[in-house]
Amino acid sequence: MTTAAGTPVAVHQFIATLNPHDATGTHALKLRDALRAAGWRSDIFAEAIHDDLASEARKHWMYPEHAAPGDVAIYQFTTSSAVAGYLAEQGLPLILDFHNFTGPEYFTGWEPRSVERAAAAADELALLAPRALLGLAKSRFSQSELRDAGCRWTEVVPVLADYRRVAGTPDPRVAAELARLGAEGGSDILFVGRIVPSKAQHELVKAMWAYRRLYDAKARLHLVGGTSSFEYTKALQGFVDDLGLAAAVRLPGEVSDAALAAYFAAADVYLSLSAHEGFGVPLVEAMVTGVPVVTRDAGGVRDTVADGALVLAAADPSYIAAALHRVHTDQQLRSALTAAGVRRAAELSSDAPATRMVELVAAAVRTA
Amino acid sequence: MAPEDPRAYVEQVMAEIAEEVRLRRTSGDLPPKLERELDELFLAHSPVAGRGGDLGDALRMVDAATFIDPVVPVESERAAGAAVKKGMRSLLLWYVGWLTHQMSQSASAVSRALHIVDDRLGELERRVESQSVPPAGVVEFPALVHAEAWWVGPAVAAAAKAPGRVLHVACGDGWLVRRMVAAGGDAYGVDPRPRLVDSAELGGLDLRAEPVAPHLRAVAPAGLAAVVLSGTVDGMAGTERAQLLAVIGTRLAPGGTLVVHSVTRQAWDSPDAPPEADLAPGRPLRPDTWCSVLEQSGYEAVEHAGPGGDDFLVVAVRSAITSPYEPAER
Numbered sequence: 219m220t221t222a223a224g225t226p227v228a229v230h231q232f233i234a235t236l237n238p239h240d241a242t243g244t245h246a247l248k249l250r251d252a253l254r255a256a257g258w259r260s261d262i263f264a265e266a267i268h269d270d271l272a273s274e275a276r277k278h279w280m281y282p283e284h285a286a287p288g289d290v291a292i293y294q295f296t297t298s299s300a301v302a303g304y305l306a307e308q309g310l311p312l313i314l315d316f317h318n319f320t321g322p323e324y325f326t327g328w329e330p331r332s333v334e335r336a337a338a339a340a341d342e343l344a345l346l347a348p349r350a351l352l353g354l355a356k357s358r359f360s361q362s363e364l365r366d367a368g369c370r371w372t373e374v375v376p377v378l379a380d381y382r383r384v385a386g387t388p389d390p391r392v393a394a395e396l397a398r399l400g401a402e403g404g405s406d407i408l409f410v411g412r413i414v415p416s417k418a419q420h421e422l423v424k425a426m427w428a429y430r431r432l433y434d435a436k437a438r439l440h441l442v443g444g445t446s447s448f449e450y451t452k453a454l455q456g457f458v459d460d461l462g463l464a465a466a467v468r469l470p471g472e473v474s475d476a477a478l479a480a481y482f483a484a485a486d487v488y489l490s491l492s493a494h495e496g497f498g499v500p501l502v503e504a505m506v507t508g509v510p511v512v513t514r515d516a517g518g519v520r521d522t523v524a525d526g527a528l529v530l531a532a533a534d535p536s537y538i539a540a541a542l543h544r545v546h547t548d549q550q551l552r553s554a555l556t557a558a559g560v561r562r563a564a565e566l567s568s569d570a571p572a573t574r575m576v577e578l579v580a581a582a583v584r585t586a
Numbered sequence: 587m588a589p590e591d592p593r594a595y596v597e598q599v600m601a602e603i604a605e606e607v608r609l610r611r612t613s614g615d616l617p618p619k620l621e622r623e624l625d626e627l628f629l630a631h632s633p634v635a636g637r638g639g640d641l642g643d644a645l646r647m648v649d650a651a652t653f654i655d656p657v658v659p660v661e662s663e664r665a666a667g668a669a670v671k672k673g674m675r676s677l678l679l680w681y682v683g684w685l686t687h688q689m690s691q692s693a694s695a696v697s698r699a700l701h702i703v704d705d706r707l708g709e710l711e712r713r714v715e716s717q718s719v720p721p722a723g724v725v726e727f728p729a730l731v732h733a734e735a736w737w738v739g740p741a742v743a744a745a746a747k748a749p750g751r752v753l754h755v756a757c758g759d760g761w762l763v764r765r766m767v768a769a770g771g772d773a774y775g776v777d778p779r780p781r782l783v784d785s786a787e788l789g790g791l792d793l794r795a796e797p798v799a800p801h802l803r804a805v806a807p808a809g810l811a812a813v814v815l816s817g818t819v820d821g822m823a824g825t826e827r828a829q830l831l832a833v834i835g836t837r838l839a840p841g842g843t844l845v846v847h848s849v850t851r852q853a854w855d856s857p858d859a860p861p862e863a864d865l866a867p868g869r870p871l872r873p874d875t876w877c878s879v880l881e882q883s884g885y886e887a888v889e890h891a892g893p894g895g896d897d898f899l900v901v902a903v904r905s906a907i908t909s910p911y912e913p914a915e916r
Binding site: 327328344345347348365366367368370420423424427428431432449452453454456457460461525528530534535536537539540541544548550551554555557558 | 592593595596599600602603604606607610611615616621624625627628630631632633751772792794801804805806807809
């Protein structure tokens, strides 16, 4: 690939943190592979790099040692980072790969540091969006935010993810524990995501309380995921205790891929009541594994699940409880949701999104 | 077995779920009051500001915490533990009671003071609300604002001089945006009247149904090459107009152009004026006043009078040396 002037072009990615187990890190690695396969030079530059990926990326400030005329930058925008200001200074032709970020309003009163960071992310988006040749959003919801920030050319392409991690061999120890619980009766409801106010795990607890009271007294709720909000987690645990649900609501924290596979394998329903989601990788993981999904319509959720989930407009506990009961007991509905979910997941996990991204990047490079 | 038409079946299920909830609620299985109590129970664990920072909620927490119980619980899992604790409580009760009485008195005084502050703040909010000036809506004179109007050509030409994004405020169905795009401009429109934008034939046009000031605040500093205002500023009160011009000043690039189409007082007061003109909190500025205001804000302004004396155009070019990052209007 060359520019209009005929010079070779490298398309490098910049990212705040390159982690092996998060959606953005996986996305960046898969995009790099796709760009290389298309014939570009492509490296990853990051503010922070996980030890396991030390050989996959360089620190962002090392970029000048590798810079060449005609370089194009793709910025994986997820949160506030020094990389944003660095890119603005470099003045490279820029493509924003926008994963969305949780707005400050969701952290107000809980995590002052997160409020500041989210506000800074909004400023950085406003700084970079008008300069971008192209903005790649993961949902129409995110596309709208990109446009509002001043991005002139925007397109929607799903996250490039490795959904096979949840379809692998389940961790035998976790699987055995879940089987033991399952033998006691009651359904297993699953949610995967960081424990933070925007994911609204307290709404899940309320729904579980109503579901147990009205339909299934032995039901369990598994809230899998680490936390970045100590105050919210503390409040959630206190709430669970007050409702007498300490044995029914389980918070195993962040787990391995194999353990996650065990949770999906044991789940009867995947339930998400997040107030804000830019895309929602775990929703797709549930669909991949054939777990019926019930979710609140928030942010980019509807774009992600399409017709592969039961999308509810409200999060009232009684409403959610009734939906859970129906999905758990109505075999016809389960079949319909599972089939549609598997179909939607197949679309999202095909090669098509990566191919589309490379096409769009090529088109943007031609305008640089 | 999968249903023949899964979408239709899911819709049917949604309706049945809603009906099930309605029946449950009316039967008293899960009354709405119980759901509210769930909310309150969770809020009791959240930091005060997590309740939205409402002073009334914070005071309810203070009230609940004001009373300090001097009677220490004596239950114990160990044999004789309860008796020992009970003995200690009896011995210490006169002292603990004396301390907690004073602490409760102190907390009650603080709580009373906070309630007075809450009442006075509420009264202040009511007074401010009664005196606040509502924001002006779009006041459009159909005879003066249309695709064939005399000022459209000069406005399009002025906006085209500055390379970059051009915003038409109060874009309606996008008639001027369409014209500017046809002239090769990178134009888009914003209008606070969603009905007009929703019914527009977009045909690739970028039109947004949004309030004007929040939209401009979301635009990056120096992100616009030109702004065209029509029907927007005539009915604004002074403060609102000044705030709008301030935010435009930070969003226009140095050397950018501000085009203002306005009506004269004569047209504003004529019987043909739309009813919005009568209801607006402000009145149009004279052409000279516009030029003076804009020149004081760092523009070079030129006035073009309309042929019928009913309207005029002001084309103002922003100084090229002004920093887009000051003042910090965000």
